[in-house]
Amino acid sequence: MHTGTVIRSTGTWIDVSVKGKVIPSRIRGRMRLDHENSTQPIAVGDRVGLVIQNDKTGLITQVHRRYNCLQRRAAGRKVRKRQVLVANVDFIWIVQATQQPALNWRLVDRLLVACETQDIPGGVVINKMDLAAPDLSVSIRELDEYYRQLGYPVVLTSVAEKLNLKTLSHLFSDKVNVLLGPSGVGKSSLLNAIDPEINIPTKSISNKTSKGRHTTAHTELHSLITGGSVMDTPGIREFGLLDIKPWELAHHFPEFRPHLTRCRFPACTHDHEPDCAVKRAHMKERISDERYESYLNILYTLRLGDADIGR
Template sequence: MTHRGRIVQSTGQWYEVAYAQGDDSQTISCRLPGRFRLEDHKLTNPIAVGDYVHFSRNDDGSGSIEEIEDRQNYLIRESTHHKEGNQILVSNIDCAYVVQSIKKPNIKRGFLDRFLVTCEAYQIPARIILNKMDLAEDKDKPHIDNLAELYDSLGYNVLLTSIKDEESLERLKEDLQDKTSVFVGPSGVGKTSLLNHIEPSINHKVGAVSDYNEKGVHTTTFAKLLPLQLGGYLVDTPGLREFGLVNIEPWELSLFFPEMLEFRQQCKFNNCTHSHEPGCGVMEAFEEGHIHPDRYDSYLNILDSLEND
């Protein structure tokens, strides 16, 4: 007899699966047969947190995964440290939040835009959290306001948060309610602190940020799907230093910059990269002020990394 459940944590060798047992929710530790690992050698993890699976029980009380259901969507990134394969961070999510801190560490625009490109490519609704607003000085506020206005205009809701501002946390809770969401960002931006205030019963350890390089200490080792008392689930992920794109060709990158969609239709060449070609509608729009310089610079940086991969 098989049961249906959802992966709530993966530690490499074992998968924790939550499933319904009558009116209660239970978890069981499951292993994955080797045949699944061979089916998609391009992935470092054949199963991701958020996956729905079917499993059977073993005599020792553990489980064996028999089937992995098709994913509604998934958030993927290129593996780092020259490892083979790509990494699925989480699957079957309603919204992905990229978390950045305004200071300690500073906002990383490259990380932010790469994340948004991936969400566009894999059809995941995305939002932006600018955290640690309590550190903002008067001189910082125009920059923060301009940043929030820019991304709001592109369709990405921007939430300004601080664990010292209960009103901002309530707005975030309302946004998370009854959805499966994920927090992604570099170490030290305050993901765990936000999570502890959203769901105090979790009480995750919070790491410090180095004054020397403003890089955070990893406090989350494995991604984990956490139920929220307010309704829904939130996936906390380990801090990521970079976010490499997967299966995106240079000529299609502009498809995932919303502000370029209209103008790319006016390009002379179908495979225009909007970097040097004559008759480019996107470059013309940029020169006329219809595309923000920071976003166009970010586009060119990502394009360069794709062309030289």
Template sequence: MAHRGRVVESTGSWYEIAYEKNDHTATIKCRLPGRFRLEDHHLTNPIAVGDVVQFEINEDQSGSIEVIEDRENYLIRKSTHHQEGNQILVANIDRAYVVQSLKKPRIKPGFLDRFLVTCEAYQVPVHIILNKLDLANESDQGTIDKFRNLYSSLGYKVLLTSIKNEAALEKLKQDLKDNTSVFIGPSGVGKTSLMNYIEPSINRKVGAISSYNEKGKHTTTFAKLLPLHFGGYLVDTPGIREFGLVNIEPWELSLFFPEMLEYRQQCKFNNCTHSHEPGCGVMQAFEEGYIHPDRYDSYLNILDSLENK
């Protein structure tokens, strides 16, 4: 008899599945047959937290996954540490939150913009969290305002948070209510502290920040789907230091920069990369001040990585 459930934890070799059993939610550990890995040889993980699967229960009460159902959406990145293939971080989510911190570590625009591009490309609604506002002093207000104004003007909701600002954290909880959400960001930006406030039962250990390079230590090893007591789920993921784009061609990149969509229609060439071509509507818009210099620089940096991959 086939059962249907959702992947709530992945350790690489075993998958924990939540499913309905006799009118209550139960969990079972399942393995994935090798044929799935052969079919999805371009992926380091053919199944991810958030996936909906069908499985059979074995005599030893473990499970065997038989079907991975089609995904509504997913977040994917290039594998790191010289691994071949790509890695699906999470599947079937209502909203992603890209977390940055004002200080320790500082805002990483390159990481942020790459993540936003992936969300646009893979149809994942996304909000931005600027965390650790308790570390701000008077001279930082300009940086905060510039950050919020820039990304708000592009249509992204920007949440300003601090573990010491209860009102801001309660607003975040309301945003999360009844959704399946994921926090993505570099190590050290405060994801674990935010999660411990949102769902105290998580009780994750908070990692220290290196004073040498301002990089946080990973406190989460495997992805896990955590139920929230006020409704919804939050995906706990390891901290991410790199975010390589997947299946995006250089000429497509501007499709995922909202501020370029209108102006790219005025380009002379259909495959314009908006970096050097004559008759480029995007370059003209940039020169006339309609595209922010920081975002255009970020676009060019990402474009260079795609052209020289």
């Protein structure tokens, strides 16, 4: 029996790295049944036990207990299931672009909540700074300051102008990182620029819709020559949060926490309730309009329960 790390999963084949060698593997049939409430029993980053067979392929017989994982509500007809996107990670970078596609702070906040619920440190990368109009640059720098104070590092990058790529590779260097964000923001381009040996295919986004064309189809774990490793994930359009009760949500907004004990009702959702300390803090501009709106937006989708698709 060998132990390895899942570096890529394409559905039928799961590539496992065992002491630096990649073993194309399959999973034992029964393991699929043991994981009925998730769409896939295995995620990139999982540590697995496998037997190497005569034809040099692997048979995965066990998945080791996960240190942590990032999961969302599965999309489409499988909404009642959960999808584990990545497992055993140290840091999640939420990647956005200044445009093409347009910057979406709602999604950033939603993904930061997902990081908070799993206790995974998170940060934000705003790429394509070369395309930012001057007024957008100003508002990005203001938000940059706000998020930093919450404990989320923000890195403003441009692959085209090689802006802050060294900073990013330095931040990546001592951990297992994840790049998460919509299609077309430049996740693969950033990795290619940091480590040319990686060479992930990228495509230009279609001008008509400004929506990405989903060039990365599967999550893959890459080791960087500059140190550390990064999981490049396919672009996400929606992220349905799991396992959060409406009254718990505020605990996942760091700047709300100091106020939570001062609301009149212990289960206050900081929405319609009277005598709410969070609403007072928002009035006094200790909580920004944007973050409070993100909070309400997520709160309303949580109340939808299974109908929440996470936009």
